[in-house]
Amino acid sequence: xxxxxxxxxxxxxxxxxxxxxxxxxxxxxxxxxxxxxxxxxxxxxxxxxxxxxxxxxxxxxxxxxxxxxxxxxxxxxxxxxxxxxxxxxxxxxxxxxxxxxxxxxxxxxxxxxxxxxxxxxxxxxxxxxxxxxxxxxxxxxxxxxxxxxxxxxxxxxxxxxxxxxxxxxxxxxxxxxxxxxxxxxxxxxxxxxxxxxxxxxxxxxxxxxxxxxxxxxxxxxxxxxxxxxxxxxxxxxxxxxxxxxxxxxxxxxxxxxxxxxxxxxxxxxxxxxxxxxxxxxxxxxxxxxxxxxxxxxxxxxxxxxxxxxxxxxxxxxxxxxxxxxxxxxxxxxxxxxxxxxxxxxxxxxxxxxxxxxxxxxxxxxxxxxxxxxxxxxxxxxxxxxxxxxxxxxxxxxxxxxxxxxxxxxxxx
Amino acid sequence: xxxxxxxxxxxxxxxxxxxxxxxxxxxxxxxxxxxxxxxxxxxxxxxxxxxxxxxxxxxxxxxxxxxxxxxxxxxxxxxxxxxxxxxxxxxxxxxxxxxxxxxxxxxxxxxxxxxxxxxxxxxxxxxxxxxxxxxxx
Numbered sequence: 069x070x071x072x073x074x075x076x077x078x079x080x081x082x083x084x085x086x087x088x089x090x091x092x093x094x095x096x097x098x099x100x101x102x103x104x105x106x107x108x109x110x111x112x113x114x115x116x117x118x119x120x121x122x123x124x125x126x127x128x129x130x131x132x133x134x135x136x137x138x139x140x141x142x143x144x145x146x147x148x149x150x151x152x153x154x155x156x157x158x159x160x161x162x163x164x165x166x167x168x169x170x171x172x173x174x175x176x177x178x179x180x181x182x183x184x185x186x187x188x189x190x191x192x193x194x195x196x197x198x199x200x201x202x203x204x205x206x207x208x209x210x211x212x213x214x215x216x217x218x219x220x221x222x223x224x225x226x227x228x229x230x231x232x233x234x235x236x237x238x239x240x241x242x243x244x245x246x247x248x249x250x251x252x253x254x255x256x257x258x259x260x261x262x263x264x265x266x267x268x269x270x271x272x273x274x275x276x277x278x279x280x281x282x283x284x285x286x287x288x289x290x291x292x293x294x295x296x297x298x299x300x301x302x303x304x305x306x307x308x309x310x311x312x313x314x315x316x317x318x319x320x321x322x323x324x325x326x327x328x329x330x331x332x333x334x335x336x337x338x339x340x341x342x343x344x345x346x347x348x349x350x351x352x353x354x355x356x357x358x359x360x361x362x363x364x365x366x367x368x369x370x371x372x373x374x375x376x377x378x379x380x381x382x383x384x385x386x387x388x389x390x391x392x393x394x395x396x397x398x399x400x401x402x403x404x405x406x407x408x409x410x411x412x413x414x415x416x417x418x419x420x421x422x423x424x425x426x427x428x429x430x431x432x433x434x435x436x437x438x439x440x441x442x443x444x445x446x447x448x449x450x451x452x453x454x455x456x457x458x459x460x461x462x463x464x465x466x467x468x469x470x471x472x473x474x475x476x477x478x479x480x
Numbered sequence: 481x482x483x484x485x486x487x488x489x490x491x492x493x494x495x496x497x498x499x500x501x502x503x504x505x506x507x508x509x510x511x512x513x514x515x516x517x518x519x520x521x522x523x524x525x526x527x528x529x530x531x532x533x534x535x536x537x538x539x540x541x542x543x544x545x546x547x548x549x550x551x552x553x554x555x556x557x558x559x560x561x562x563x564x565x566x567x568x569x570x571x572x573x574x575x576x577x578x579x580x581x582x583x584x585x586x587x588x589x590x591x592x593x594x595x596x597x598x599x600x601x602x603x604x605x606x607x608x609x610x611x612x613x614x615x616x617x
Contacts, residue, residue, distance in 0.1 A: 412542035442518040475491035
């Protein structure tokens with residue numbers, strides 16, 4: 069029961085007009101729009117239940133705590149986690165990975181150890197490891213990307229060895245539209261005695277995810293890319309590993325007993341949730357995963373896969389266009405460049421027609437260098453996008469190109 | 481209408497840039513990257529007798545960043561270092577609305593950029609590079 073028209077009606081922002089044009093929102097890899105169910109959950113929380121959680125002994129505190137912990141249960145279920153012990157709320161993928169790089173990396177990595185990443189990582193799964201490497205003396209190594217944009221699995225196998233302590237990989241690329249074989253990487257990592265971290269920022273919103281089936285040890289994702297509010301995301305970690313890790317941020321809630329000179333820490337997952345968390349946002353994220361769950365992640369994936377393929381086919385018809393990434397098994401996004409029009413100029417011209425796309429390096433500068441470009445344009449879809457919107461994009465691209473072409477013919 | 485941004489003048493400087501290229505053994509050479517978008521520009525200048533005797537730029541980026549760099553080279557050529565510095569300061573003030581645009585100069589074509597705050601950095605990229613180059617001397 070997947071009806072895109074019905075789904076669209078749940079997203080008030082899709083009625084926006086930009087300079088008289090209907091909004092065509094194709095920047096979902098940056099952030100998704102929010103259904104009214106999520107907006108309502110936020111409003112209801114603030115209007116009826118707002119209180120600080122876990123310590124208050126009054127009605128609102130009980131209700132707020134229950135709502136927050138219910139969101140944790142929903143999140144754990146959505147990711148296929150066995151229970152909520154390993155489900156930590158964070159600000160998003162970036163904070164989740166920083167948590168691991170700091171609390172695990174600085175405790176367990178040392179001189180001569182290696183962290184194996186890939187050339188296609190988002191800065192969020194690269195820079196935290198650079199910081200940890202500098203602090204610990206560990207080395208970073210990188211699995212190459214093949215010409216077609218897929219991961220060089222044989223290369224990965226060759227790069228893994230006794231020194232490898234952790235393998236980190238982006239599950240679905242925010243530039244190439246690839247879905248990386250993280251299950252296989254997890255097997256290889258475990259054979260080498262290393263842990264496996266999956267950056268799920270672009271997979272959790274679009275594909276069915278089961279952290280147990282993936283076989284990973286850490287999984288990071290962002291709520292705002294999966295119809296939830298900004299300011300909340302999650303880290304799932306295998307509880308026995310999280311137990312061994314030191315804390316990340318210190319403060320209230322993450323403690324058990326505090327003395328002037330030392331403290332003991334709270335149980336999982338609270339050990340990693342210092343200070344007042346983004347409670348309303350977590351509740352909103354709970355509503356978002358409910359929404360996705362009701363539509364069915366298999367259906368979301370199928371819809372976006374078809375849309376991605378349709379976009380790939382339609383965009384390929386534009387003469388001279390370059391589309392990045394593999395030809396098949398893609399997610400619902402397309403990165404591309406037109407020879408005569410810089411991506412920035414392109415997105416500005418498209419904006420005039422109400423079409424929102426992204427241009428730039430997509431927080432993946434090393435990958436851009438690997439592709440030999442400074443910037444690309446990117447159209448990324450979600451469960452509410454349609455083929456008509458893809459058609460509108462293609463028409464607008466052709467017009468933008470004609471617009472720039474018209475100047476080329478002009479007299480100097 | 482946004483297409484007003486892409487005036488004939490801007491497109492002309494973008495597609496037929498003035499003073500594009502490198503200067504060997506330049507007295508001033510400064511590379512600058514706009515981390516937001518990956519646009520980059522390198523400016524070169526020969527400064528003899530306290531004057532901008534020659535100026536060139538190289539780089540890749542959007543029409544605004546490259547056209548603005550091209551206009552800058554025309555604007556600064558032959559100026560004294562002090563005048564060049566003042567010129568850059570004035571241009572940056574124009575881009576934040578603190579100073580009016582000259583009516584008869586090509587620079588006037590960049591006026592439309594003010595409306596798009598995310599693009600102002602594109603327009604000032606080369607100018608900032610030149611400024612840094614002057615300061616670094």
